[in-house]
Amino acid sequence: MADFFQNIPFDLLLIQTVNGIVTGLILALVASGLTLIFGIMDVVNFAHGELFMMGAYLGVVVLATTGNFWLALVVATLLIAILGGALQILTLKPLIGRDPLNTILATFGISLILQNFALWEFGPVSRKIEEPIGAYFTLFYLQYPWYRIVIAALAVAIIGGFWLFLKYSKFGVWIRATTQDRVMAQAMGIPVPWVYTGVFAIGAAMAGASGVLFGPLGSINHTMGLDWVLKAFIVVVVGGMGNLGGSIAAAIFISLLEAYASIWVSPAQAVIVSFVVLILTLLFRPTGLFVATPK
Amino acid sequence: MTIAPLEKTMPVGKTRLSHATLFWGGFCVVMALLIVAPLVLPVFWAKFLTEILIWGLLAMSSDLLIGYTGMISFGHSAFFGLGMYGAAGALLHTSPPNLWLAILAGLAGAAGAALFVAYFSTRLRDIYFAITTLIFSQIFYVIIFTWTSVTGGENGLIFTRPHFAIPYLFDIRFTPPVMHWFVVALVAGSYLLLRRITRSPFGMVLQSIRENEARTRAIGYPVQQYKIVSVMLSGVFAGLAGALYAIQNEFAAPDFVFFVTSGDTVIFNVLGGIGTLVGPIVGAGFFQLLRELLSRIFGDQFPYLIPLGMVFILMVIFLPQGLLGFARRWLNK
Numbered sequence: 001m002a003d004f005f006q007n008i009p010f011d012l013l014l015i016q017t018v019n020g021i022v023t024g025l026i027l028a029l030v031a032s033g034l035t036l037i038f039g040i041m042d043v044v045n046f047a048h049g050e051l052f053m054m055g056a057y058l059g060v061v062v063l064a065t066t067g068n069f070w071l072a073l074v075v076a077t078l079l080i081a082i083l084g085g086a087l088q089i090l091t092l093k094p095l096i097g098r099d100p101l102n103t104i105l106a107t108f109g110i111s112l113i114l115q116n117f118a119l120w121e122f123g124p125v126s127r128k129i130e131e132p133i134g135a136y137f138t139l140f141y142l143q144y145p146w147y148r149i150v151i152a153a154l155a156v157a158i159i160g161g162f163w164l165f166l167k168y169s170k171f172g173v174w175i176r177a178t179t180q181d182r183v184m185a186q187a188m189g190i191p192v193p194w195v196y197t198g199v200f201a202i203g204a205a206m207a208g209a210s211g212v213l214f215g216p217l218g219s220i221n222h223t224m225g226l227d228w229v230l231k232a233f234i235v236v237v238v239g240g241m242g243n244l245g246g247s248i249a250a251a252i253f254i255s256l257l258e259a260y261a262s263i264w265v266s267p268a269q270a271v272i273v274s275f276v277v278l279i280l281t282l283l284f285r286p287t288g289l290f291v292a293t294p295k
Numbered sequence: 296m297t298i299a300p301l302e303k304t305m306p307v308g309k310t311r312l313s314h315a316t317l318f319w320g321g322f323c324v325v326m327a328l329l330i331v332a333p334l335v336l337p338v339f340w341a342k343f344l345t346e347i348l349i350w351g352l353l354a355m356s357s358d359l360l361i362g363y364t365g366m367i368s369f370g371h372s373a374f375f376g377l378g379m380y381g382a383a384g385a386l387l388h389t390s391p392p393n394l395w396l397a398i399l400a401g402l403a404g405a406a407g408a409a410l411f412v413a414y415f416s417t418r419l420r421d422i423y424f425a426i427t428t429l430i431f432s433q434i435f436y437v438i439i440f441t442w443t444s445v446t447g448g449e450n451g452l453i454f455t456r457p458h459f460a461i462p463y464l465f466d467i468r469f470t471p472p473v474m475h476w477f478v479v480a481l482v483a484g485s486y487l488l489l490r491r492i493t494r495s496p497f498g499m500v501l502q503s504i505r506e507n508e509a510r511t512r513a514i515g516y517p518v519q520q521y522k523i524v525s526v527m528l529s530g531v532f533a534g535l536a537g538a539l540y541a542i543q544n545e546f547a548a549p550d551f552v553f554f555v556t557s558g559d560t561v562i563f564n565v566l567g568g569i570g571t572l573v574g575p576i577v578g579a580g581f582f583q584l585l586r587e588l589l590s591r592i593f594g595d596q597f598p599y600l601i602p603l604g605m606v607f608i609l610m611v612i613f614l615p616q617g618l619l620g621f622a623r624r625w626l627n628k
Binding site: 112233283 | 367415416419421425426429431433434437438440565598600603611
């Protein structure tokens with residue numbers, strides 16, 4: 001046992017901590033979109049991972065034509081927001097008032113279409129987004145890229161901005177009112193159906209933005225959506241359903257665990273760690289790890 | 296039958312024939328067609344039909360959860376895959392390979408996986424059940440994909456088809472028609488068994504859970520135990536489909552444990568009509584035919600899932616009962 005502890009490479013551990021927090025913040029951004037859509041509309045968005053993937057691909061396309069990462073981030077986010085709004089109007093609006101299980105089927109259909117569209121349009125070869133910032137700083141013996149830190153900061157900024165938007169803007173107040181009581185909100189003159197569309201567009205935009213942000217960290221392919229939506233689902237369950245703060249904490253927690261696990265096992269197997277966290281959560285705290293104990 | 300409430304509505308349209316005569320008559324006609332099929336159809340379409348029946352069995356097993364217990368499973372690929380690998384493992388490690396042992400091993404593998412999944416995921420309801428079954432099926436996928444020494448990893452397991460034998464009686468080789476009849480017999484048997492289960496008192500409790508879980512619990516039924524048993528039953532039938540698929544194609548591959556299989560299963564159910572048991576088989580046939588048609592018209596590279604996905608969404612919105620939804624009451628009577 002003592003031998004095991006002596007063999008832990010502490011520098012590696014620190015690097016993986018930074019890596020884990022960076023991916024955790026991107027995951028938090030994906031999961032907050034999912035939680036937002038679920039909390040307000042009772043819709044489990046199965047297509048969330050595909051919106052993430054489409055965001056990444058749009059980032060690749062815009063970057064290739066304009067050469068500017070920041071422009072790509074903004075354009076891809078806006079386009080995914082429009083796509084999300086359109087999808088909501090076309091497929092989810094007719095399902096309002098039906099069993100929520102119908103919406104999971106409809107969004108599953110959307111994810112099939114988007115995934116196969118991406119395969120058809122961009123082919124099976126993985127793409128990559130160039131790193132937007134070339135500078136490095138020294139972390140032990142390693143040259144750690146600044147852009148990862150910038151990406152993490154951006155994810156925090158988007159989540160923070162979204163929180164301010166919910167708290168102070170008119171539309172934010174509408175969203176919160178609809179969450180609390182949709183019938184009353186409608187009675188007070190809030191256009192609830194449009195709030196739904198707006199919320200879906202915002203959630204989609206968050207997925208799209210995280211797709212572009214993730215671009216420089218890994219490879220982009222048409223199957224990446226499933227990995228991310230699964231992780232986001234785990235985060236949402238572990239963090240406590242419909243709980244924004246809990247999701248963020250759970251996202252960082254799970255990403256850190258996976259980052260540490262991948263010191264010893266291959267990344268494909270490191271995924272098992274988050275599954276185990278999910279099982280343990282279901283066994284001992286089915287309401288979520290990061291929520292107060294229900295009375 | 297012993298269960299009264301559903302039996303009271305009698306009208307079977309204008310015909311004077313009783314429901315039972317019509318039902319069993321129809322059943323015999325369909326069976327006769329299926330039995331004759333491999334003798335008259337070209338080789339390709341005969342195999343196509345056999346596979347549709349196997350996919351239909353998988354979809355039918357999932358219907359027990361979706362249509363009768365009211366739980367959508369996105370994890371049936373795990374049961375199907377364990378059935379496949381169980382059968383493959385038994386065929387590779389016994390000599391001479393024994394068909395019945397392979398099927399038993401497949402059923403045991405699927406039942407084990409189903410027990411594991413059921414124990415954890417029935418703690419959650421509705422969409423969370425769907426998500427956790429999906430996540431559990433991914434666990435099995437990752438294990439099968441990375442445990443190369445046992446499962447063959449990415450390459451899967453390849454074996455030769457065993458003989459169709461009953462000791463002391465006969466021993467023949469599995470020609471395509473024999474395989475087809477074997478599949479027809481097992482699928483028809485499973486259908487009758489599942490039909491019996493859904494009409495039994497146990498099945499009535501499952502339907503009561505679908506209609507109103509809180510009330511079922513209040514009456515005093517141990518809801519979670521019923522759910523665990525229904526997930527396990529469903530998993531065992533899915534495992535049978537997996538074992539049959541493995542024997543039919545002489546391989547077990549990790550692709551079939553992947554989420555796509557579970558997704559297809561759900562699509563078959565929605566297309567064909569949930570809560571009918573035969574609907575999912577029709578859905579599987581419809582899906583595979585449409586896919587074959589599209590790839591014949593537009594070529595192999597055509598992303599057939601885009602139009603199929605659109606059909607799927609349109610059906611969810613406009614025809615949530617599925618193709619056979621109109622006959623749901625009649626089929627369950």
